[in-house]
Amino acid sequence: MGDNHDHDHDHVHDHDGQDVPSATALRVKALESLLVEKGLVDPAALDALIDTYESKIGPRNGARVVARAWADPAYKQRLLKDASSAIAELGYSGAQGEHMVVVENTPSVHNLVVCTLCSCYPWPVLGLPPVWYKSYAYRSRAVIDPRGVLAELGVSLAEDVSVRVWDSTSEIRYLVLPLRPPNTDNLEEEALADLVSRDSMIGVALPVAPEGRAR
Amino acid sequence: MSLPDRAAGLPGLPKDGNGPVFAEPWQAQAFALAVELSRRGAFTWTEWADMLAAVLREATARGAPDDGSRYYEHWLVALERLCLAKGLTDLGTLDGRTDAWEAAYRRTPHGKPVELQAGDSAST
Incomplete structure (x- = not known):
């Protein structure tokens, strides 16, 4: 090869050549x-x-799915029955979206999604998972103490609300359908989607109430 | 997203602003390699998830930081292991190619494309 290898020094920059990328x-x-x-x-x-x-996939996709479900009861039924197909109706499909299950929050049940083993996550509707979702702290604590995790995040649930934790796998990925906030009857779908955060679709937050209105 | 990242405030959990999806280009490349290999049938996604879970378990067991910030390092280890297990390449070839790329960077003048030379490393 004719050039001198020098593996003895740790410098990642040679004056003769280019910056060497990290190992x-x-x-x-x-x-x-x-x-x-x-x-x-x-x-x-x-x-x-x-x-x-x-640049093309992110929680905005999931927010549109949630907004459609809030606005269209027939769509919501399809979504709860066969999430992958209903989500594909809006054009969102692909890797990690093949076997989706949507879990609905109700006044008496709050749903929380985790992947205890690794990082399974519904990519087509939420994009790639945030760093904390992949951390051991969340993966372990979400199952052991979901109410504690939620409380630390400022999500206070009434005592009669039960919390269900859904452990995603490489076969099934969950998306939370949050409760529609009050005082949103007059909002169009696009405005409804603005209320839906990524975290509310993982179940670690609630949708934000519309600005300027009492909660 | 303009909405606040509520989970960022959870004590004991790593913060995660709405920053870039990939912190460095190699993370994006490693991500895409696993997805594309699975899509083309080199391994199933379940095999991938099992391997990644095993690597994460090992990291936790040896007390490595597992706050999510080193996630793609674990991802790369899982990818290399699965490629080796499936016979897509072998360790000697992989190590040789890594050294060859390092040498290529060192000898290539600034502003020139970094390329391997014939004989840098066998591809079989």
Whole structure:
């Protein structure tokens, strides 16, 4: 090869060459280049995937699903019966959205979603999970003490409200259908969607009440 | 999203503002590789989730920080292991290719595309 390897020093910068990426980044680059050469992955498909998850998919999708369910009782029934199909009606489908289950909050039941083993999450409607969802603290505490977790987050539930925790898996992914806030009868779907946060669809928050109105 | 990130305030949980989806480009690449390999049938998503869960369990067991910030490092370990287990590549080839890329960066002048040379590492 003709060039001098120098593995003895730790510097990541050589004056003659370019900045060397981190060891981790080099491992990814090595694996990717080998898989591309073998025809096991297509670089264009990888770029398209990254673009999709960085800029096109996020909790706004889920908020539109929730708003539609609030506004259209027939849609809500379809959503609760077969979530994947009902969500696909709005154009949201793809990886990690194949077997969706929507769990409905009611005045007597609050639902909370976790993945205790890893990070299963409904990508087509929520995007990729936030850091805390992937943390051991949340994965363990959500099951052991869901009321405590909710209370710390400022979600205070009446004592007669029961909490159900849903453990997502690689086969089933859950989305919470929050309770529609009061005083929202006159709002259009798009305005309703603005009230729906990502966290309310995981079950760690409640939808925000419309601005300027009493809760 | 303009809504407040309520969970960011939970004591004991890592904060997570509405920052970028991937903190560094390699995280995006590692993410996409796993999704694409699964989509093309190199492994099932259940096999992937099982492997990732095993790596996360090991990290917890050895007391590694598991606040979610090192998630994609665990993701990469799971990806490498599953690729090796499925025979998509082997450890010697992978290590050799990693060294080859490092050498390529070191020898390539600024502003030039970084490329491997013939003989840098075998691809089989």
